[in-house]
Amino acid sequence: MNLTATESTHLDLLTPRGPADSADPCQTLLALGEEAMAQRQYERAYDLFSSAARFDAGAHRFRREINRAVRALVPRWHFGMMNDAERNQAYAKAIQQVVGEDHLVLDIGTGAGLLSLLAARSGASRVVTCEAVDVVASTAREIVKQNGYADVVTVVSSLSTDLRVGVDLPRRADVLVTEIFDCALLGEFVVPALAHARRELLTPDAVILPRSGRLFAQFVESPELHSLNHVGEVDGFDFRPFASLTSLEYFSTTLSNYRHRPLTEPVEIFRFDFAQDIEPTTHHMDITPRESGSAHAVVMWFELDLAEGVTLSNSPSDTGSHWKQAIQTLPEPWRLEKDSPLGFRAAHDGQRVLVGPAHAVPHTRVR
Amino acid sequence: MNLTATESTHLDLLTPRGPADSADPCQTLLALGEEAMAQRQYERAYDLFSSAARFDAGAHRFRREINRAVRALVPRWHFGMMNDAERNQAYAKAIQQVVGEDHLVLDIGTGAGLLSLLAARSGASRVVTCEAVDVVASTAREIVKQNGYADVVTVVSSLSTDLRVGVDLPRRADVLVTEIFDCALLGEFVVPALAHARRELLTPDAVILPRSGRLFAQFVESPELHSLNHVGEVDGFDFRPFASLTSLEYFSTTLSNYRHRPLTEPVEIFRFDFAQDIEPTTHHMDITPRESGSAHAVVMWFELDLAEGVTLSNSPSDTGSHWKQAIQTLPEPWRLEKDSPLGFRAAHDGQRVLVGPAHAVPHTRVR
Numbered sequence: 001m002n003l004t005a006t007e008s009t010h011l012d013l014l015t016p017r018g019p020a021d022s023a024d025p026c027q028t029l030l031a032l033g034e035e036a037m038a039q040r041q042y043e044r045a046y047d048l049f050s051s052a053a054r055f056d057a058g059a060h061r062f063r064r065e066i067n068r069a070v071r072a073l074v075p076r077w078h079f080g081m082m083n084d085a086e087r088n089q090a091y092a093k094a095i096q097q098v099v100g101e102d103h104l105v106l107d108i109g110t111g112a113g114l115l116s117l118l119a120a121r122s123g124a125s126r127v128v129t130c131e132a133v134d135v136v137a138s139t140a141r142e143i144v145k146q147n148g149y150a151d152v153v154t155v156v157s158s159l160s161t162d163l164r165v166g167v168d169l170p171r172r173a174d175v176l177v178t179e180i181f182d183c184a185l186l187g188e189f190v191v192p193a194l195a196h197a198r199r200e201l202l203t204p205d206a207v208i209l210p211r212s213g214r215l216f217a218q219f220v221e222s223p224e225l226h227s228l229n230h231v232g233e234v235d236g237f238d239f240r241p242f243a244s245l246t247s248l249e250y251f252s253t254t255l256s257n258y259r260h261r262p263l264t265e266p267v268e269i270f271r272f273d274f275a276q277d278i279e280p281t282t283h284h285m286d287i288t289p290r291e292s293g294s295a296h297a298v299v300m301w302f303e304l305d306l307a308e309g310v311t312l313s314n315s316p317s318d319t320g321s322h323w324k325q326a327i328q329t330l331p332e333p334w335r336l337e338k339d340s341p342l343g344f345r346a347a348h349d350g351q352r353v354l355v356g357p358a359h360a361v362p363h364t365r366v367r
Numbered sequence: 368m369n370l371t372a373t374e375s376t377h378l379d380l381l382t383p384r385g386p387a388d389s390a391d392p393c394q395t396l397l398a399l400g401e402e403a404m405a406q407r408q409y410e411r412a413y414d415l416f417s418s419a420a421r422f423d424a425g426a427h428r429f430r431r432e433i434n435r436a437v438r439a440l441v442p443r444w445h446f447g448m449m450n451d452a453e454r455n456q457a458y459a460k461a462i463q464q465v466v467g468e469d470h471l472v473l474d475i476g477t478g479a480g481l482l483s484l485l486a487a488r489s490g491a492s493r494v495v496t497c498e499a500v501d502v503v504a505s506t507a508r509e510i511v512k513q514n515g516y517a518d519v520v521t522v523v524s525s526l527s528t529d530l531r532v533g534v535d536l537p538r539r540a541d542v543l544v545t546e547i548f549d550c551a552l553l554g555e556f557v558v559p560a561l562a563h564a565r566r567e568l569l570t571p572d573a574v575i576l577p578r579s580g581r582l583f584a585q586f587v588e589s590p591e592l593h594s595l596n597h598v599g600e601v602d603g604f605d606f607r608p609f610a611s612l613t614s615l616e617y618f619s620t621t622l623s624n625y626r627h628r629p630l631t632e633p634v635e636i637f638r639f640d641f642a643q644d645i646e647p648t649t650h651h652m653d654i655t656p657r658e659s660g661s662a663h664a665v666v667m668w669f670e671l672d673l674a675e676g677v678t679l680s681n682s683p684s685d686t687g688s689h690w691k692q693a694i695q696t697l698p699e700p701w702r703l704e705k706d707s708p709l710g711f712r713a714a715h716d717g718q719r720v721l722v723g724p725a726h727a728v729p730h731t732r733v734r
């Protein structure tokens with residue numbers, strides 16, 4: 001790789017420009033692109049900036065704009081994910097176990113293409129994979145080609161729910177591999193994606209990888225975590241009206257970066273069998289605190305069962321995982337007493353998970 | 368506060384719903400809101416969901432949708448920021464020093480309203496503040512009212528560059544207070560905001576708080592930081608085409624959460640005087656590494672001079688700060704030798720900052 005060329009391009013990004021010339025068609029494309037960025041139409045902005053760059057003599061003139069659109073379209077976690085050896089090795093092992101010759105494999109959520117490449121290397125006769133973000137899909141196509149699997153792996157630029165057998169897939173697929181899991185499993189629409197795939201895209205006895213997933217929860221005392229999502233008095237002023245802007249649901253952060261004290265043992269709140277329909281559910285559960293204290297937050301994480309003997313987790317002790325934990329703060333700290341059992345409820349609607357004290361949710365329908 | 372009511376509302380969010388009724392106008396508003404969410408029109412989605420909630424008998428029926436729109440509009444860092452005692456106390460001290468009776472104060476970037484409230488408490492006769500996000504502006508209005516300053520502080524829901532003297536401000540302001548600083552100072556458009564304010568909204572001798580800011584940079588060896596933004600080989604596959612999707616500019620993360628080794632002393636790369644025009648600049652600088660190693664990233668942070676004797680920083684050693692550090696990874700690690708001076712360049716275009724090896728940027732215009 002030519003370091004000088006790479007770096008030169010890089011720093012040229014901030015070379016001051018001359019005044020805008022309205023007769024320059026590139027300036028028009030640039031202005032339209034900026035407008036699209038302001039309206040959060042990042043795909044459109046990317047296309048407009050790329051057109052300007054193609055049109056322009058200085059190929060790198062619009063690279064800073066293109067990169068801004070790219071940053072809005074491709075979250076930084078893609079890199080942490082690709083470099084997560086624990087995840088990659090688990091999927092490699094499971095795919096090798098499950099995918100064989102003559103298999104038609106469907107991979108939902110291409111990313112850079114790792115799962116598809118692993119399936120191809122494992123002998124699949126054909127792999128069809130879909131990716132919702134165009135610029136990621138086209139990059140995956142390059143990676144597939146670069147690694148010599150262009151005749152096996154087809155990257156379709158769409159949501160899985162827009163795929164059609166006879167159009168995108170030659171027939172129903174024998175194996176589904178997917179890794180569209182956020183830190184609490186369901187947040188990236190895996191439930192509707194799987195329901196659609198089982199109905200429309202897979203053979204009746206298709207193998208689904210991962211097979212199942214479990215979600216765990218643990219109550220912790222941590223004013224630090226609470227302060228990430230709540231505010232009370234600030235410098236003598238009452239800021240409580242800002243409570244209307246707190247996140248009611250979990251957000252993702254690394255538990256070990258915050259002072260905290262676990263008050264309960266981890267408890268399994270849901271087990272999802274990916275070969276079955278997953279319906280909205282509310283559980284009532286009992287818990288016996290191992291410590292007394294104020295619960296400020298519930299920490300959640302998953303354990304995926306990829307295939308026989310292959311699991312993958314983002315538990316707080318898995319420090320190698322690129323996944324963070326799911327943290328749901330409780331609006332008011334919940335007082336727990338050691339050895340004194342309390343009920344709580346865990347609910348999900350197929351995408352979002354919520355946990356809270358049971359005494360306070362009399363009207364929640366329990367299934 | 369009624370814990371039961373709060374919690375009940377909270378968990379009700381995930382109570383399973385009946386099937387959609389297309390004759391129900393709330394369902395229409397809900398569907399339009401979902402469409403707006405998918406198009407990243409979060410303000411519109413918020414308004415549509417809120418209309419549905421007002422229209423509906425069960426006031427909390429659409430609270431989960433409203434909260435999703437809120438989460439997209441109000442980044443979580445607002446809470447960390449409001450709870451950042453170091454920041455709050457520094458601004459309180461500086462504002463008390465600068466703002467006096469008869470002052471008309473302009474506060475750019477209201478947030479929850481702290482700076483405006485501090486100015487009012489310090490005796491300002493009038494405070495006008497602007498906030499670009501509607502739902503944050505209306506929350507700030509509530510907070511101002513709740514704290515008894517509604518007759519002093521006016522919250523305008525707009526960008527500062529849309530404010531007009533005679534319309535939003537009774538006259539040019541005597542003092543400008545602002546805290547629209549990201550981890551590398553310029554990322555939240557403070558330069559164009561200040562240029563506009565000095566030209567259109569402030570008296571010629573207006574006090575600007577903060578007075579100035581300095582930006583520091585330090586080269587570090589850290590494969591961990593590099594892996595947040597780069598990928599090479601993964602499980603035997605070549606993933607380098609994904610390099611087109613790396614962030615060329617800095618992103619924000621907490622340095623201390625990653626293994627790293629500083630190779631150079633921190634060096635001041637820019638000093639911004641906020642009472643003067645700030646023009647795009649490229650500096651050439653020399654640096655003498657204190658250690659040999661591979662520089663994977665440049666870490667940047669600021670020090671703000673708020674007023675006489677009051678500073679505020681997000682240096683890696685300020686662990687109380689809610690600001691993280693600005694991390695810019697280098698596309699290729701840069702080999703540094705102890706005690707062997709090397710040149711590098713630092714550039715900014717009034718919003719973004721870039722740092723890199725100087726030998727590789729022969730065409731960058733040096734001012």
